[in-house]
Amino acid sequence: MDIARLEKLLDLYLDEGLDSETKRELEEMLLASPRARAFFWERTQLNAHLRQHGQESWGNDLDPGGEPPVEIAEVKSRNKSLVLTWIVGIAASVIFMGLGYWGMQTRVGGNAFRFAKNDSPQTSTVDGNAPLLSEVWVAVLRKAVDVEWNDPESAPSVGEPMTARRIQFENGLVEIQTNRGALIVLKGPADLEVVSDMEIRCAKGRLSVDVPPPAHGFLVQTPLVKVVDRGTAFAMDVRGDTTAEVHVIDGLVELMSPTEDSPMRELREGEAVGVAVDGLYKDIPADTKSFPSAADINSRTRVAVNAARQAWRQRRKAIASDPSCLLYFDFERTDPKEEGFKDTVIRNHANRATEGSDGTIVGCDWTSGRWPGKRALDFKNVSDRVLFAVDGEHESLTCIASVRLGAIDREFTSLLMSDDAIEGELQWQISRPQSDGSIGRLQFGRWGSTGWHAEDDFLSKPIIGPQQFGTWMQLAFVWDGETGVCSQYVDGVLVSRNSSRALSGARYLRTGRLELGNWTPRFELAGSSVVRNFSGRIDEFVMFDRAFSPEDILAFQDLKSAYWKGSHSDEWNHPANWMAGVSPLRSDDVYVDGGVERKAVFSDGVSDDLNRVIVGSKLGRYGELDITGGSLVATRSSDRHTRVGVAGGMGVVTQSGGNASLNSLQIGLDPQSQGIYQLSGGKLRLTRGVSPTTGSLDVGPQQGRGIFEISGGALSTRRGVTLGRDGGTGIFVVQGSAAEEIKIGSIGDGDGFWVQNPGSILKARVDEGGLTGIFIDDVTGIDGAHVMFENGALLDVGFSGPPIAGAWDVMKWEGRLIDSGLQFADDVDLDVWSFEFVDTDSSGAADTLRVTANP
Known part of the structure; x- marks a missing residue:
């Protein structure tokens, strides 16, 4: 290999100076020599990293902060090939000595692709010198619509600048913009x-x-291919280390594959390739319209905003009618025709509203709230405030406010303040720590019998920074006088929980005369500025005389979800059984947890069309749902799936009657999760699929454990059934002959299929009437309705009554059979049972799984 010639061709390539002849020459060198390909890979990867830091030109100083070190200056005086040798030499130490900023690694000649154990960016050093990189903002999350984060607690917030980080979510759309645009x-x-x-x-x-243009040279890495932008717009479909697609919308991209056969390729507007697990390229039709776009996310954002506003409107009545609601300001316009109308008054809509509890607006201007058409008050000046009174002493109190901060420009920013200077008076505000005046923390205080004491002054960590300015947040405090505990929340997330250190005295809160967004004390407060006005907007404020649980706060924050409480009874349709008194409404995600003693029962009526139902939703949580009648419908959103046992939870659904119509059903999803769905009566319809490859019924996926059992009623699906996907264990049980039908793929235009992975079990119990068979329907006739038994898939057969001799068809299909090793489970008596694949229609291919017993 002529290394000098290769270097020259690579220089031309990176400077976009190749003509047709030199391009052909470079391709021939790369195809002929593994060493040349390795050299090319290192050089292009290094070039991409140098571009990131504005060092594309060889003549630039490698240290942008000053003069280059003597050693580098000497090297730069030599020829370019020596510079390349030096650069490649240090590149190995930079790339492979644990530079955590990049977080993942690739390997020449293979498909290694992994996330670092620590997903956070870190400062790195080489040879003990000063840090090469430090934490910097590199991107911002501009939009997130209908997103289901894998880990909601650590998920980024919209508008939040991000350091290098990992982002994982199951559904929805996000839009990210890097600092280069x-x-x-x-x-x-x-x-x-x-x-x-x-x-x-x-x-x-x-x-x-x-x-x-500022981001020219942008790099997208995947397990199978790297894509380098050359001034383009492009789309990709990445499916782990199995397949990838690249579609060019505009301009030009360069593809780099680590395989020996296809190291480099240019792709232009209107062209597309698929990349298989071997890394080889295959031309495919371009289909850019099917990929997410800025227009798509804008459209879905508008829909989501309208849906959120509608959900909020639907829930106002439930909030106002809550027996514990003392005050509810929704900031909506009062009908001018209403008696006593004044535009400087905010009505208290609580059913328990008392005289004087309406708010008087002082100085504030009306402006827009969280959504188009939603009103809010704008607090700007030191005189702006809302005055109101709620008399009484309260052992427990919960207050929730929807706010948009404009700034934290004072030591203290008032949220809700009492001005009576008597025992039990409350103060809720945002304070700035002396160590960093740009970040705020929630602070709640209670006036004691002898004045203000630190024992009843509760602080969160500094959590409200400039990145939150201009965005809507929900702030809440919960005072539980029985336990002396104060909890504070931001957007439904607990940010502080403190116990009172006061050894004596009453623990009640006294409300009385209150101010929202400001404070005018009726006494001197030594050592502190009196001016504490709020700067920003408020569009909702609620006060309850009970202590909300964390689930209540979350239910109040999450407008598109309903959370089962089960404290009143087991009736699904009773509002008191739902957190914050909010019953499931159209397009809601519904969460059922609470244990055996607090199971939910759906027995009559027709539910609103929900997004999905989740039973047993989190590690350590157990949920149980009985469907005995009525119609439970959860098909509203096409990408939401009903789940039984997820995120480490345990869920059980028993259906003995009624109708359940769901998009799709996942049972026992992910590690430590367990789920059971028992169908003994009624109808279960699964009208969509989790995905084209997973099907409508996904039992025991992703290292979870799931059981679906049918002993009566009817099951029908649009797509297929998958047992034990991605290391999990799935069990499908047919008990006897009482089930009306088991039809897989019979709804709509989809083909059914059956995929049973190693260790997963198809279990059949024969009764005196025989066995209800499973039918896999082929609707399209285009290579669908396949039945696949992987090596190690298990068949468990037996009797649910006295043993009888005979043969029974467990499953019948209209497509292909792919049997890689179906076998009997260990506890099957091989002296009694046998199974075979039978051709019942003389087509020459097996279409039936039949078991035979000779007791």
Whole structure:
């Protein structure tokens, strides 16, 4: 190999100076020599990293902060090939000595692609010198619509600047923009890491990338291929380490594969390739319209905003009628025709409203709230406030406010303040720590019998920074006088929980005369500025005389979800059984947890069309739902799936009657999760699929454990059944002959299929009437309705009554059989039972799984 010639060709390539002849020469060298390909891989990867830091030109100082070290200056005086040798030498130490900023690694000649154990960016050093990189903002999450985060507690917030980090979510759309202007729209399920403002690494997801001139050279890495922008817009479909697609919308991209056969390729507007597990390229038809775009996310944002506003409107009545609600300001316009109308008055809509509890507006201007058409008050000046009175002493109190901060420009920013200077008076505000005046913390205080004491002054950590300014937040405090505990929340997340250290005295709160967004004390407060006005907007404020649980707070925050409480009875339709008194409404996600003694029973009526129902939703949580009658419908959102046992939870659903119509059903999803669905009566319809490959019924996926058992009623699906996907264990049980039908793929235009993975079990119990068979329907006739038994898939057969001799068809299908090793489970008596695949229609191919017993 002529290394000098290769270096020259690589220089031309990186400077976009190749003509047709030199391009052909470079391709021939790369195809002929593994060493040349390895050299090419290192050089292009290094070039991409150098571009990120504005060091594309060889003549630039490698240290942008000052003069280059003597050693580097000497090297730069030599020829370019020596510079390349030196650069490649240190590149290995930079790339492979644990530079945590990049977080993932690739390997020449293979498909290694992993996230670092620590997903957070870190400061790195080489040879003990000063840090090469430190935590910097590299991107911002511009939009997130209908997103189901894998870990909601650590998920980024919209508008929040991000350091290099990993982003994972199951459903929805997000839009990310890097500091160089590259715009990424990503659709779930997705697993992506923002490495820098010039690089992302995607393990899974459908995405589109729009690259403006400042981000020229933007790099997208996947397990199978690297894509380098050359001034383009392009789209990708990444499916882990199995397949990937690249579609060019505009301009030009360069593809780099680590395989020996296809190291480099240019792709232009209107062209597309698929990349298989071997890394080889295959031309495919371009289909850019099916990928997420900025227009898609804008459209879905408008729909989501309208849906959120409608959900809020629907829930106002439930809030106002809550027996514990003392005060409810919704800031909506009062009818001018109403008696006593004044535009400077906010009505208290609580059913328990008392005289004087309406709010008097002082100085504030009306403005827009969280959604178009929603009103809010704008607090700007030191005189702006809302005055009202709620008399009484309260052992427990919960207050929730929807606010948009404009600034934290004072030591204290008032939220809710009492001005009576008597025992039990409350003060709730945002304070600035002396160590950092740019960040605020929630602070709640209670006036004691002898004045203000630190024992009843409760602080959160500094959590409200400039990135929250201009965005809507829900702030809440909960005072539980019985236990002397004060809890504070931001957007439904607990940020502080403190116990009172006061050893004596009453623990009640006294309300009386109150101010929202300001404070005018009726006494001197030594050592502190009196001016504490709120700067920003408020569009909702609620006060309850009971202590909300964390689930109540979350239910109040999450407008699109309803959370089972079960404290009143087991009736689904009773509002008191739901957190914050909010019953499930159209398009809601419904969560059923609470244990055996607090199970939910759906027995009559027709539910609103929900997004999904989740039973047993989190580690340590157990949920139980009985469906005995009526119609439970959860098909509203096409990408939401009903789940029984998820995120480590345990869920049980028993259906003995009624109708359940769901998008799709996942049982026992992910590690430590267990789920059971028992169908003994009624009808269960699964009208969509989790995905084209997973089907409508997904039992025991992703290292979970799930059981679906049918002993009566009817099951019908649109797509197929998957047992034990991705290391889980799925069990499908048919008990006897009482079930009306088991039809897989019989709804709509989809084909049914059956995929049974190693260790998963198809269990059949024969009764005196025989066995209800499973039918796999082929609707399209295009290579669908296949039945696949992987090596180690298990068949468990037996009797549910006295043993009888005979043969029974367990399953029948209209497509192909792919049997890689179906076998009997260990406890099957091989002296009694046998099974075979039978051709019943003389087509020459097996279409039936039949078991035979000879007791």
